[in-house]
Amino acid sequence: MQDKKLKLPSSGISIDRRNFIKWTSLATGTLLGPGVFVSCDRNSSDTVDPGREEWIIRTACPAHNCGGRCLLKVYEQNGIITRIETDDRQGDDISDPQLRACIRGRSYRKRQYHPDRLKYPLVRTGERGEAKFKRISWDEAYDLMHYKISGVIEKYGNSAIHVPYGTGSYTNTNGRWPAARLMNLLGGSLGFYNSYSWACINIATPTIFGTLETGNQRQDWMNSRYILMWGWNPAEMKDGTNSDYFIRKARDNGARIVCVDPRMSPSAVALADEWIPVRPGTDVAFMSAMAWVIINENLTDNEFIERCCSGFDKTTMPAGYENEESYRDYILGTRDGIPKTPEWAEKITAVPASTIRRIAIEYASTRPAILYQGYGMQRRAYGEQVVRAGATLAAITGNIGIPGGWASGLANQAGGGPFWTVFPSGSNPVKVSIPVFLWTEAVIRGKELGPEHGL
Ligand code: SF4
Numbered sequence: 001m002q003d004k005k006l007k008l009p010s011s012g013i014s015i016d017r018r019n020f021i022k023w024t025s026l027a028t029g030t031l032l033g034p035g036v037f038v039s040c041d042r043n044s045s046d047t048v049d050p051g052r053e054e055w056i057i058r059t060a061c062p063a064h065n066c067g068g069r070c071l072l073k074v075y076e077q078n079g080i081i082t083r084i085e086t087d088d089r090q091g092d093d094i095s096d097p098q099l100r101a102c103i104r105g106r107s108y109r110k111r112q113y114h115p116d117r118l119k120y121p122l123v124r125t126g127e128r129g130e131a132k133f134k135r136i137s138w139d140e141a142y143d144l145m146h147y148k149i150s151g152v153i154e155k156y157g158n159s160a161i162h163v164p165y166g167t168g169s170y171t172n173t174n175g176r177w178p179a180a181r182l183m184n185l186l187g188g189s190l191g192f193y194n195s196y197s198w199a200c201i202n203i204a205t206p207t208i209f210g211t212l213e214t215g216n217q218r219q220d221w222m223n224s225r226y227i228l229m230w231g232w233n234p235a236e237m238k239d240g241t242n243s244d245y246f247i248r249k250a251r252d253n254g255a256r257i258v259c260v261d262p263r264m265s266p267s268a269v270a271l272a273d274e275w276i277p278v279r280p281g282t283d284v285a286f287m288s289a290m291a292w293v294i295i296n297e298n299l300t301d302n303e304f305i306e307r308c309c310s311g312f313d314k315t316t317m318p319a320g321y322e323n324e325e326s327y328r329d330y331i332l333g334t335r336d337g338i339p340k341t342p343e344w345a346e347k348i349t350a351v352p353a354s355t356i357r358r359i360a361i362e363y364a365s366t367r368p369a370i371l372y373q374g375y376g377m378q379r380r381a382y383g384e385q386v387v388r389a390g391a392t393l394a395a396i397t398g399n400i401g402i403p404g405g406w407a408s409g410l411a412n413q414a415g416g417g418p419f420w421t422v423f424p425s426g427s428n429p430v431k432v433s434i435p436v437f438l439w440t441e442a443v444i445r446g447k448e449l450g451p452e453h454g455l
Pocket of ligand 1: 061064065066100102103104105238240
């Protein structure tokens with residue numbers, strides 16, 4: 001294999017295979033800093049010596065990207081995980097609950113030692129898709145990576161390299177961040193924007209509220225009297241440590257829990273008093289019909305609307321837009337001739353009009369109330385509309401900025417610090433980026449893609 005020299009565009013340094021390994025170590029060096037040092041091979045020559053001291057390493061469940069970081073107590077002996085337990089602190093209470101791991105975190109040892117897990121470098125020996133591989137040494141793997149990466153950069157430039165979002169284990173040290181750092185040190189790579197998880201809610205929320213921090217602290221759910229879990233399934237996907245625990249506590253405290261979801265999810269079964277199935281993708285029609293009922297039943301919070309809202313009716317239209325269609329106009333069908341009634345929504349959503357009417361009255365009159373939006377609804381074309389519809393219901397009922405209420409939208413919590421801190425990967429000298437969803441298109445027809453595709 002030819003030992004090519006790769007010129008680093010950002011520094012002018014030429015890099016040979018030996019230096020490539022050095023830069024790779026630099027990029028990933030802190031991998032060996034904090035964290036848990038354990039063998040990934042349960043059958044390696046490292047076997048547990050019962051005479052050796054057992055260590056308990058307290059760490060966080062890292063890799064499922066549920067939004068939580070539950071406490072894991074990893075028992076380690078001679079480099080082998082012997083078992084994993086979770087938070088068992090005494091004196092657990094709602095203000096400082098145990099950070100108890102779910103079954104995914106507790107079973108992490110099985111993932112670590114799973115026989116199908118890749119433990120050594122493999123190189124493909126057959127055609128793509130044939131699943132033929134052979135094991136190679138780490139030295140050979142470094143040679144091959146150096147040869148391939150330097151060849152691509154020399155021939156096509158750094159923008160022909162891409163580190164996909166969400167690749168690998170989603171942790172700070174094992175995921176895409178060290179790879180991004182390596183590529184940044186090598187002159188950069190094709191970037192991306194937007195996210196698989198929050199594509200629309202991340203954009204729509206600040207256009208409504210001016211901030212992404214629209215959530216109350218979860219302990220505050222104890223103050224709520226009514227919680228609509230809309231397309232949200234915390235019993236399964238968690239959405240952060242203890243979400244389902246806090247919902248259960250709120251229910252114990254007297255809150256009524258209603259789950260709107262096409263699927264009878266574990267949350268619908270385990271957490272909710274009532275499950276309302278809805279035809280997928282029709283949530284905005286359901287919410288609009290709720291608004292129709294709330295307006296016609298005079299259940300709007302007019303003081304809050306006048307004080308804090310813009311665009312609800314002709315008295316709250318922004319300057320310069322007085323003659324445009326207001327939200328109230330749209331819901332009542334003043335201009336398009338289509339009142340968004342429960343009967344109108346029933347044909348779209350498959351939810352009986354009487355159910356829509358009842359849920360609207362319950363939500364608007366059982367204050368304070370929460371309408372918590374899941375993310376599945378907004379992962380589609382026009383997904384921002386369901387975010388706007390949910391936030392508008394919270395606004396017209398005055399459930400924003402009060403204990404036990406909830407503004408909807410992305411619902412980050414103020415004062416909680418950053419969602420996480422990521423491995424420092426440096427800045428990317430390549431300024432071209434693609435929408436996160438289009439990387440497979442970029443592989444197949446990269447030369448054809450241009451600004452009209454969002455590049
Ligand atoms: S709730 Fe999330 S962070 Fe906690 S153990 Fe489960 S997957 Fe890990």
